[in-house]
Amino acid sequence: MLSSSSWCLSSTSLPLTSSCNGNEHHFSKHAPKYWDNFYKLHQNKFFKDRHYLVKDWGRYFSNDEDVDDRKVVLEVGCGPGNTIYPLLDAFPNMYVHACDFSPQAISLVKGHPNFNASQMNVFVCDVATDDLSISISPSSVDVITLIFTLSAFSPNKMSLVLQNLRKVLKPNGFVLFRDYAIGDSAQVKLQKKNQLISENFFFRGDGTCSFFFSEDFLSTLFSAGGFDIMDVSTYYREIENRSKNITMQRYWIRGIFRAN
Ligand SMILES: C[S@@+](CC[C@H](N)C(=O)[O-])C[C@H]1O[C@@H](n2cnc3c(N)ncnc32)[C@H](O)[C@@H]1O
Numbered sequence: 001m002l003s004s005s006s007w008c009l010s011s012t013s014l015p016l017t018s019s020c021n022g023n024e025h026h027f028s029k030h031a032p033k034y035w036d037n038f039y040k041l042h043q044n045k046f047f048k049d050r051h052y053l054v055k056d057w058g059r060y061f062s063n064d065e066d067v068d069d070r071k072v073v074l075e076v077g078c079g080p081g082n083t084i085y086p087l088l089d090a091f092p093n094m095y096v097h098a099c100d101f102s103p104q105a106i107s108l109v110k111g112h113p114n115f116n117a118s119q120m121n122v123f124v125c126d127v128a129t130d131d132l133s134i135s136i137s138p139s140s141v142d143v144i145t146l147i148f149t150l151s152a153f154s155p156n157k158m159s160l161v162l163q164n165l166r167k168v169l170k171p172n173g174f175v176l177f178r179d180y181a182i183g184d185s186a187q188v189k190l191q192k193k194n195q196l197i198s199e200n201f202f203f204r205g206d207g208t209c210s211f212f213f214s215e216d217f218l219s220t221l222f223s224a225g226g227f228d229i230m231d232v233s234t235y236y237r238e239i240e241n242r243s244k245n246i247t248m249q250r251y252w253i254r255g256i257f258r259a260n
Pocket of ligand 1: 031035036047050076077078079080081082083099100101102105125126127128146147148149152153
């Protein structure tokens with residue numbers, strides 16, 4: 001596998017502002033701009049609503065029947081709302097905080113027909129740099145969802161992000177995680193195109209970045225961040241694209257972590 005420095009030396013298409021000397025890579029440094037452009041281009045048409053989360057993780061969002069309090073959820077990197085709106089449909093009593101560093105994504109969430117300001121706190125925030133406890137009361141969140149979001153961060157920033165999440169999560173609160181796993185066909189494609197930034201971290205053609213997780217990496221990251229590991233597993237599907245006559249090997253990873 002190429003190291004980021006060897007890639008830098010051999011590339012002719014690297015932006016002038018990119019750094020090869022241990023400083024942040026251009027596409028990671030300018031991630032907010034590239035994600036904002038992504039949503040300006042695709043609006044809310046790119047990702048599908050994630051109804052499967054209701055089926056798989058419903059029990060984390062439902063109230064105990066005899067307790068009269070509502071679950072408080074934080075969706076980090078909410079995009080246009082493909083995770084929060086299916087959850088709110090299924091659990092209308094929930095209170096939702098949702099943030100993203102793309103102003104365009106946040107305006108799409110607020111423009112959704114089901115947006116309801118009385119049960120949603122939706123705001124622009126870069127969770128790698130902005131203190132979440134300014135927008136959300138400390139230790140007030142029951143469940144944090146990280147759905148295909150942590151992969152957008154440079155691995156160097158992931159521990160900082162977890163520290164930030166812990167500030168607003170209740171003791172014994174949960175983080176529910178899904179993302180791309182190593183070996184995924186998207187990783188193989190990016191590898192072939194030499195779009196490597198650092199080990200398992202790549203930039204895409206549109207300037208957004210993607211990390212591919214191993215179970216070891218994910219478990220070590222969350223353990224070091226003060227979480228108990230309830231579950232980490234990789235799952236796999238072969239997806240056939242008949243029109244292009246190709247079969248893709250898709251690998252994803254999911255995890256459930258509890259603040260200790
Ligand atoms: C693949 S999308 C996932 C969106 C959503 N979670 C879902 O379930 O479809 C990743 C999202 O993370 C957001 N993101 C990436 N880095 C971020 C950061 N540092 N702070 C806040 N949001 C970020 C991007 O803008 C993008 O909307």
